[in-house]
Amino acid sequence: MEDDSSVRMQVMDFLTELGYAVIEAQDGASALPVLRSQRPIDLLVTMFGLPGGMNGRQLAEMARQLRPGLKTLFITGYAEGAASRARFLDPGMDLIAKPFTFDALAAKIRRMIDSEAPAKTGVKAPELRNKARTIPRSGGRLGGGAWI
Secondary structure, X not given: OOOOHHHXXXXXXXXXXXXXXXXXXXXXXXXXXXXXXOOOOOEEEEEOOOHHHOOHHHHHHHHHHHOOOOEEEEEEOOHHHHHHHHOOOOOOEEEEEOOEEHHHHHHHHHHHHHOOOOOOOOOOOOOOOOOOOEEXXXXXXXXXXXXX
């Protein structure tokens, strides 16, 4: 999801602290075996731009073929393009633009998991705790990987 490994690890640690089970995939190709598995997945979190030839939207569409109704949160480093990208999102998809705080990310994830969209598995999102750290806008290009 993020080409800066330290930022990726901070977010993974944060989500784990909140009680989420996080599965990391470096790119779309490495996410597909996880999506094909029997592991329960409530939300796919991915960048729009991914390394390896598959973009985040393509990954989300492949994920929904494998898991109909799977919710997807896209992260973008281009805030100015976020509004236009948001118009192309399907139901059960949402977007968050960098920079954002961990609180904003946690709230968005919680709303998506708790919503009544088709991917609902009965898992209630953990309680939100105050985390004032901010995810920076990465240097000019969208980074790779996906969190599931």
